[in-house]
Each structure stands twice: as structure tokens, then as C-alpha cells.
Amino acid sequence: MLRSVILAAARSNRVERLVESAPISRDIVRRFIAGEHVDDALARTRELAAGGLAVTIDYLGEDTTNPQQAEATRDEYLKLLDALHAAELTPAAEVSLKLSALGQVFDEKVAYEHARAICAKATEAGTTVTLDAEDHTTTDSTLEVLARLREDFPTTGAVVQSYLRRTEADCRELAVSGSRVRLCKGAYKEPESVAYQSRLDVDKSYVRCLNVLMSGSGYPMLATHDPRLVAIGEDRAKWFDRSADEFEFQMLYGVRPDEQRRLAELGYTVRIYLPYGTQWYAYMMRRLAERPANVGFLARALRSKG
């Protein structure tokens, strides 16, 4: 219930204005976001890499309806990739992108062309791109764009969400040689017709998808902070005889940093999803929805406004 309310607020411009202007929001944001500029992303990446962690950087923004904004997002990624290359932070750091920030909402072809330019730059810089998964109305389009991108850039990563009923079948399609696939639970508010609603069903689906990916011939990227699912991931790696360089764990910047270090010390690749930019509102609201314990922060943020 609380999750639904917060995810609904994630799409409200009025709540966005309130939250963005509340002073305490800055403290919450600092915990989960690298900062506003490329230099902030580079500085945090350097720190994480020095601690033995890999990184995937996301330039914040989504659901763009304006072509100039989509171009500006593409240009920001090109700048970021140049900067990562110059700082010798590739291949440890790759980038994650949302097609909705590149124009998918108004023209899938535009989003494809922009993503293509970013993939070409990533290849030049010696790294890779992963296409984030967004709400279920975009899944078919995103998987189609992914398939086209993979014709020229086969290392482009996919993301699948275990809360969607379709995902186990998608995993079967994607678990092929060379295919990088991030498995997460899913962060959007979805209807029952397409998505499991209970935690138990989402977790059970995660394990079924994990089995498909770990037993297949692709490169699974297990994105979760859930201790039970991390343990099952470790177990399946042994079961399916995957060495530590044949899959990876992924977690969000600011979430369970001790666990990130623990897994890296055990010799696993652990990649941290590191967002930066000024458009942090929708991202932050999804993080709050996942962890209702943090909602007290939000309530204080709103009260301090007025």
C-alpha cells in the first residue's frame, strides 16, 4: 500500500516540487547519488574502483518528451564516456541508460539512434552499455532496440524484472552465449495482469529466472540486495559450475555497502549502479518505495517545507 502511494507520488509534479525544494532532501540524495556533474561521477567511480568494485554509471532522467532533451542526454553520455576513458576508468566502469531518456516516449527510432551513438562511443572507450528496464509498456520496444543494437554491439546488456510474468520466458531467449543480462526484481508500479504482486511470488520468479540464466550460456548479472537471493546466487554458481568471472553481483550505490565489500572480498565481481545528475526525483522515490523505513525522511522533508 505504502509502496503504491510512493510510486504514485513519483509521477506527481506537485510532490516533486515540494520534495526537491526541501532542505533535508539533499541529505537523502547524497546517500544514493554521486552528485550533479560528470566530475562527481568520476570521483565516486574512482573511490569505488579503488575499493575493488566495478561500476555502472547512470545519467539521471527519464520519460523525456522533448527531442532537444533527448539529444542533450545523448551528448552527456558521450561526454561521460570520453571522461571515463581519459581517466582510465574503463573497462571497470560501464554505463546504464534508459531509452525513455533518449526519446523512446515519442519516437523509438530516435532512441535507437541515440543509443547507437552511445554504444559506438562506449566501444571506442573500451567499455559497455546496459539498457535499463522501465515500466512494462516499454518492455517490447526496449528488447527490440536491444536486439538491433546487439547486431553491431553484441556486449550491450539487457535488464529483466522478475516481477513481470513474462520474464522467465524472456530469460530463456536471452540466456545465450555472450549475452549480458541483469536480473532485478523491478521497481515500478505494475498491474496484476502483467506482474506478480506479492513479495513471495516476485522472489520465487527471481529464483526461476536466476536458474535459467545461471544454467544458460550468457553472462548473468544478479542485481539484488536481498540476502536470500544473494546466497541462492552463490549456491547456483557452484551448482552450475560457474567461476567468479562468469557472472556478477550488482547493487545500488548507497545500499548495503558492507555487503558490497564482503562479496568483493570473496572474489566476486560486484558492480555498483551509480547515478548522477540533477533529475534525481523519480529515482529517489523508487528507492524510498523499496525501503519504507526511509519514508520518515520523506515525511520530515515535506514538513520542513511548510
Ligand SMILES: Cc1cc2nc3c(=O)[nH]c(=O)nc-3n(C[C@H](O)[C@H](O)[C@H](O)COP(=O)(O)OP(=O)(O)OC[C@H]3O[C@@H](n4cnc5c(N)ncnc54)[C@H](O)[C@@H]3O)c2cc1C
Ligand atoms: C544494480 C541494480 C540495477 C537495477 N536496475 C533496475 C532496472 O533497470 N529496472 C528496474 O525496474 N529496477 C532496477 N533495479 C531495482 C530493482 O528492481 C529493485 O527495485 C531493487 O533492487 C530492490 O529489490 P532487492 O532485490 O534489492 O530487494 P528488496 O525486496 O528491496 O529487499 C529484500 C531484502 O534486502 C535487504 N535490503 C534491501 N535494501 C536494504 C538496505 N537499504 N539496507 C539493508 N538491507 C536491505 C533486506 O533484507 C530486504 O528485506 C536495479 C537494482 C540494482 C541493484
